[in-house]
Amino acid sequence: MKRALGLGKVFLLIFCTAFQGHFPGLEPYAAYAAQKSYTIGVVPQFEQRKLHATWKPIIEDLERRTGLAFDLNSTLTIEAFEKAIERGEFDFLYMNPYHIVQVHDKQGYIPLVADKAPLRGILVVRKDSAIQSPADLNGKVVAFPSPNAIGATLLPMSDLGQLFQATVRPLYVKTHSSVYLHVAKDLAAAGGGVEKTLQEQSEELRSVLRIIYTTRSFPSHPVAAHPRVSRDVREKVRRALLDMNNTPEGRAMLQKVPVEQFISVTYDDYKVMSSWGLEKYWQPVSGD
Amino acid sequence: MSISLRTKVFLPLLILMALLISYLYLYWMPRSLANMERQCQESTERHLDSVVEGVIPLLLGRELDMVYENFDALLKKNSDWIGLRLTDAAGRQLYPLENIPAPAPAKKVQNLRELTMSITYLDMNLGTLTVIVDLAPHLAELKQDFNNAVSVMLFVIAVIVLSVGIVLERKVVQPVKALGHAAQELAQGKFDELQLKAGDDEVGHLVDSFNSMRAKLASSYDLLRQSEQKNRAITITANDAIIMMDDKGYVLIWNPAAEGIFGFKAGEVLGRYLHDIIMPERYRADFEKGFRCFSETGRGPAVGKTVEMTARRKDNVEFPVELSLSALQINEQWHAVGIVRDITRRKQAESRLLDSLKEKEILLQEIHHRVKNNMQVIASLLDLQLGYVGDRQPQEIFSDIKNRIKSMALVHEKLYRSNDLSKIDFRDYLGTLIDNLYRFYNISTDRVVLHLDVGDIAIGIDTAIPCGLIVNELVTNSLKYAFPGDRTGDVSVSLREIAEEGEGGRRYELTVKDNGVGIPETFVLKDMKTLGLYLVTTLVEHQLQGSIELNRMSGTDFSIRFRELKYKKRI
Numbered sequence: 001m002k003r004a005l006g007l008g009k010v011f012l013l014i015f016c017t018a019f020q021g022h023f024p025g026l027e028p029y030a031a032y033a034a035q036k037s038y039t040i041g042v043v044p045q046f047e048q049r050k051l052h053a054t055w056k057p058i059i060e061d062l063e064r065r066t067g068l069a070f071d072l073n074s075t076l077t078i079e080a081f082e083k084a085i086e087r088g089e090f091d092f093l094y095m096n097p098y099h100i101v102q103v104h105d106k107q108g109y110i111p112l113v114a115d116k117a118p119l120r121g122i123l124v125v126r127k128d129s130a131i132q133s134p135a136d137l138n139g140k141v142v143a144f145p146s147p148n149a150i151g152a153t154l155l156p157m158s159d160l161g162q163l164f165q166a167t168v169r170p171l172y173v174k175t176h177s178s179v180y181l182h183v184a185k186d187l188a189a190a191g192g193g194v195e196k197t198l199q200e201q202s203e204e205l206r207s208v209l210r211i212i213y214t215t216r217s218f219p220s221h222p223v224a225a226h227p228r229v230s231r232d233v234r235e236k237v238r239r240a241l242l243d244m245n246n247t248p249e250g251r252a253m254l255q256k257v258p259v260e261q262f263i264s265v266t267y268d269d270y271k272v273m274s275s276w277g278l279e280k281y282w283q284p285v286s287g288d
Numbered sequence: 289m290s291i292s293l294r295t296k297v298f299l300p301l302l303i304l305m306a307l308l309i310s311y312l313y314l315y316w317m318p319r320s321l322a323n324m325e326r327q328c329q330e331s332t333e334r335h336l337d338s339v340v341e342g343v344i345p346l347l348l349g350r351e352l353d354m355v356y357e358n359f360d361a362l363l364k365k366n367s368d369w370i371g372l373r374l375t376d377a378a379g380r381q382l383y384p385l386e387n388i389p390a391p392a393p394a395k396k397v398q399n400l401r402e403l404t405m406s407i408t409y410l411d412m413n414l415g416t417l418t419v420i421v422d423l424a425p426h427l428a429e430l431k432q433d434f435n436n437a438v439s440v441m442l443f444v445i446a447v448i449v450l451s452v453g454i455v456l457e458r459k460v461v462q463p464v465k466a467l468g469h470a471a472q473e474l475a476q477g478k479f480d481e482l483q484l485k486a487g488d489d490e491v492g493h494l495v496d497s498f499n500s501m502r503a504k505l506a507s508s509y510d511l512l513r514q515s516e517q518k519n520r521a522i523t524i525t526a527n528d529a530i531i532m533m534d535d536k537g538y539v540l541i542w543n544p545a546a547e548g549i550f551g552f553k554a555g556e557v558l559g560r561y562l563h564d565i566i567m568p569e570r571y572r573a574d575f576e577k578g579f580r581c582f583s584e585t586g587r588g589p590a591v592g593k594t595v596e597m598t599a600r601r602k603d604n605v606e607f608p609v610e611l612s613l614s615a616l617q618i619n620e621q622w623h624a625v626g627i628v629r630d631i632t633r634r635k636q637a638e639s640r641l642l643d644s645l646k647e648k649e650i651l652l653q654e655i656h657h658r659v660k661n662n663m664q665v666i667a668s669l670l671d672l673q674l675g676y677v678g679d680r681q682p683q684e685i686f687s688d689i690k691n692r693i694k695s696m697a698l699v700h701e702k703l704y705r706s707n708d709l710s711k712i713d714f715r716d717y718l719g720t721l722i723d724n725l726y727r728f729y730n731i732s733t734d735r736v737v738l739h740l741d742v743g744d745i746a747i748g749i750d751t752a753i754p755c756g757l758i759v760n761e762l763v764t765n766s767l768k769y770a771f772p773g774d775r776t777g778d779v780s781v782s783l784r785e786i787a788e789e790g791e792g793g794r795r796y797e798l799t800v801k802d803n804g805v806g807i808p809e810t811f812v813l814k815d816m817k818t819l820g821l822y823l824v825t826t827l828v829e830h831q832l833q834g835s836i837e838l839n840r841m842s843g844t845d846f847s848i849r850f851r852e853l854k855y856k857k858r859i
Contacts (some may be wrong), residue, residue: 047354179352183354184381204385 034051037069038229041090042146043081043099043221044074053255055094058244061253065240068233078146078174085109087247092237093224094257098150100224101274102282111270112223112238113262121151121215122198123160124183125190127208130260134159134213138166140189143173143182151194154278155215162277175200185207196220200258219269220259238264289842293455293461301449309438317434324430325401325423328368332403332421335366339415343374352382359383369698370400371420377413399424422434463491467498476672479506504591510725518781523691529628533562535583535621549609549630551602566599568606586615586622587735594619596631658749662696665753669693671824674818688764688820689752694758699752712752715742718781721756736771736802741782745796754831755783755798761820762846770804770844777843778802786849794851801845813838824848 019163037105042055051074059070073090075081084090085099088107093100097119100109123142125131131140137160144153147170160166160191173182181200198206223241225234241262244250254262297436339362346354359372381387401421407414411848456823467748509849523530529546533539539562550557550566555639557565563575582588594612598603601607612627669692700720702712719740726733747755758779777800786795792853813825824846828836834850 047351048359050357153848173352174349175353177356178351180351181356181385182350184385185380186351187376187380187382208385236625 008187011154020135022083034038037071038233039073039089039090040070040092040094041073041075041081041084042094043096044076048076058253058257061244062240063251064242065214066233066236068236078148082148088226088228091226091229093226094221095224095269096148096150097219097221098154098273098278098282100150100222100267100270102148109224110209110234111265111267112234113241114222114265114269115159115220115257115259116261116263117196117220118217119151119194119220120217121155121159121195122193122195122211122212123156123190123213124180124193124198124209126186126208127185129189129210131189131212133164135164135166137190138164139167140168141171143167143171143175143188143191145179145192146172147174147190149192149279150273150278151215152179152192152197155276156213157217157281158194158278159215180205180209190206196258218273219265221230222265222270223262292458293464297456298449299452301445301452305442305449309442311440312434316475317431321427321430321432324426328421328426329401329403332369332401332419333405336405336419340405342408343417344414347376348409354384355383363617364454368422368425369419370422371418374420375418376415399427415717459487459489460491461493463487467495470498470502473504474502476588477509479509526627527629529626529630531626531628533624533626534618535623536821537561537563537579537583539565540623542623545772546628549601549628564592568598571598581624582615582624583756586617588613588615591615591624599628607632619683620832639654647710654749658700658753661751665696666693672819672822676822687728691725691760691764692757692823694724695756696753698724699749699756702752703749706746708746711746711748714745714747714752714755714783715740716760717741717756718783721759722779722781725760725763725767729764731767731771735774735776736767737776737778739780739782741780741784743784745783745785747852748794751832751850754827755850758798758824758827758848759800759825765820766800766802766804766844770806772804772805775804793854795849795851798848798850799845800848801839801843803843806840806843808836809840813839 031073038061042051044051046054055072061073062068063070070255073084075084081095082099085093085095085103088103093109097114100111103109123134123137128194131137134156142156142160144157147153153170153279157168160168171182173179173188176193176197179188179193180198182188183191184205186214190212194229198209202211222239225237234277242264244254251261252256254260340357341357345356346358348353354372359374363369363372372383373381375381399422401423402418403421404416404418406416420701428737463484470484484499485490487495489547499501523541523543525546526543529549530543531539531546533540539557539561542557543553544554547553552565563572563579567575578588578590582591590611590613594610596608596610599608599609608631610629614625616623616625659793668690669689673689677685697719699712700716702720703710706712719742722738722740726736726738735816763781771777772777780799782797782799784797786797825836828848828850832848832850832853834848836849837847839847
């Protein structure tokens with residue numbers, strides 16, 4: 001299908017080039033034809049199959065709405081994704097909120113939209129655990145998804161150290177779900193996550209967990225654009241993403257991200273995190 | 289025991305079906321289920337091995353959520369996997385979320401199979417993965433497939449059997465039944481059954497052949513029946529006995545004429561030994577000897593010939609028969625057909641004919657003898673006449689001679705006109721003789737009345753001729769001399785049988801008398817001078833060996849007594 005569409009586009013390109021100015025309605029296609037496909041990178045928050053199953057319909061809808069072409073990209077690990085961000089490999093991004101602050105000076109990614117609901121980090125223990133306070137975690141193994149996850153790792157680690165003087169042994173288990181399972185299966189004394197991802201877990205899993213701490217709130221994951229992308233294109237993408245809120249199909253697709261409702265955001269919404277002192281816990285990726 | 293064609297066809301099919309079903313259910317299905325179970329187990333083991341390979345990096349990367357997602361997906365996709373249990377090296381259960389008791393050692397619970405595999409990587413024990421597989425769906429599916437296959441097979445076989453049955457019923461059984469019925473009818477000689485419809489197949493060809501055969505048989509049977517009717521008519525209406533016997537001598541055919549001739553009804557003799565019935569005892573030995581040869585070769589002295597022989601009736605009376613015997617072979621056994629004619633009457637007729645012939649031969653000889661005798665008598669009469677010529681006129685002499693010869697000739701005339709050439713009706717003879725004399729001498733019976741009194745007497749020629757000559761001479765004398773002129777009177781001639789009878793035959797008394805002028809008293813019969821009376825006395829005494837008396841009381845009355853001469857055969 002896509003191959004057929006590609007051939008159709010080539011045909012349209014030749015056709016529109018030959019008759020440019022005579023068919024004003026075909027201008028978006030002409031613009032598209034003039035631009036190569038835009039890469040859009042998605043943080044590997046899920047395993048690759050699930051990630052593609054979640055984002056591919058959104059990308060296709062985005063293409064339909066903007067008339068632009070996008071290539072969905074991701075990496076196997078968050079570390080690799082962070083490296084790619086630092087290299088500015090993606091034209092568009094769905095990324096960790098704190099990443100945009102971290103790479104702002106290097107790449108200057110421009111936030112376009114983010115979920116309306118802010119995020120709050122949490123610390124969970126087994127419901128039958130003796131641990132009642134974050135302070136009880138001192139010296140314990142605590143599971144985290146990855147070192148630089150703002151809500152699940154950086155903020156809880158920061159608060160554990162600064163507010164509760166507790167030093168924990170971090171155990172990085174890739175994803176939020178893995179964190180919750182490690183706690184549920186008693187493989188870790190506690191785990192760091194965010195409210196939103198805990199709510200996405202099964203009732204069975206949630207029923208064996210207990211939240212012992214919730215961090216301050218922060219803006220949700222943004223969709224950002226590299227500055228090399230023209231303003232028109234950025235705005236087209238923003239508009240299209242915002243328009244997805246207006247259709248049941250769009251909302252259903254965004255629910256799987258999970259996004260309750262996209263709103264327009266700016267870098268200013270994220271800039272505040274630079275003052276939270278999280279640099280101490282940030283683990284820059286090494287090598288290329 | 290009679291087994292129908294339908295049973296013969298269907299029974300093997302049904303037995304085959306039963307054997308096939310038994311084989312499928314008792315051998316093939318259990319074996320297939322065992323194979324299926326083994327294959328399932330092997331497949332699960334291979335699958336589990338792949339899962340283990342996949343789960344190693346997840347465990348190493350602590351991606352427990354991915355483990356859960358993958359295991360959940362596995363359980364969702366593999367409906368026969370009813371349980372997965374992952375434990376780490378310390379024995380802690382990692383999957384599923386809810387802790388479940390450690391599985392019992394692998395065991396078979398109905399169709400549940402538990403497979404356990406260790407997860408190791410680079411000598412690191414990462415844990416153990418246990419899967420519980422329910423083979424029931426596979427086995428149930430296999431059983432269902434098997435049952436479906438068997439059902440389809442049974443249905444197909446049933447359809448085939450039904451189709452074969454219908455085709456067999458319509459194309460074979462019904463035609464063969466009809467053919468059988470028609471054959472039975474045919475066996476009973478009913479040729480007018482409905483024409484059988486023939487299809488264009490082997491049975492149809494058989495039916496065609498049967499129809500053709502029946503038509504030919506009907507034609508042959510009709511001819512045979514006509515022939516049989518003719519033969520039966522011949523046999524029944526034949527005047528001769530038609531008897532058939534087999535090679536053992538037992539009676540097979542005994543027609544009505546045989547019943548009439550021999551007196552035995554057919555029911556009394558059929559199946560019995562023929563020659564015990566009709567063969568006189570004295571011929572049995574010869575017959576047995578000849579019959580043994582006949583029964584072996586079909587030949588015999590009487591075969592192919594017509595012979596006369598003696599047979600015996602039911603009342604043991606023997607009688608002559610004429611037998612025409614012929615031999616025929618039936619089923620390579622010699623049979624004899626005899627046509628027997630009762631020739632009793634013919635034999636009697638032949639006997640009579642022979643008697644008659646012999647009689648005629650004798651008579652012929654006798655005629656010659658008599659001719660010779662008569663010639664001698666005539667010669668003697670002429671010779672005698674020569675001695676009595678005297679002065680008599682020749683006409684008178686010849687007339688006398690002629691009358692004498694006529695009396696002799698009249699005897700022969702009466703003889704050849706009589707039924708019995710040996711005897712003559714003497715009353716008729718005398719009537720004619722005397723009538724001739726009346727005519728010769730021209731004397732009216734009104735003037736000389738004749739009284740002829742002769743009974744119903746037949747006399748042989750030997751006696752008749754002398755008697756005739758005697759009567760000729762005496763009546764001639766009466767007519768010539770007793771009534772001279774116009775004198776009237778009576779002449780009486782009588783012949784009667786005298787009651788007494790001695791040896792040598794009947795005795796008679798001949799009387800010739802008249803009431804004429806009479807013979808003078810001087811006339812002595814023994815000394816007569818006339819040839820006539822000389823002849824009379826000579827004939828009475830020498831020829832008839834009798835006696836003669838003359839009574840002259842009233843006219844002339846000659847009374848002659850004699851015995852009829854015995855007939856002398858000349859051969």
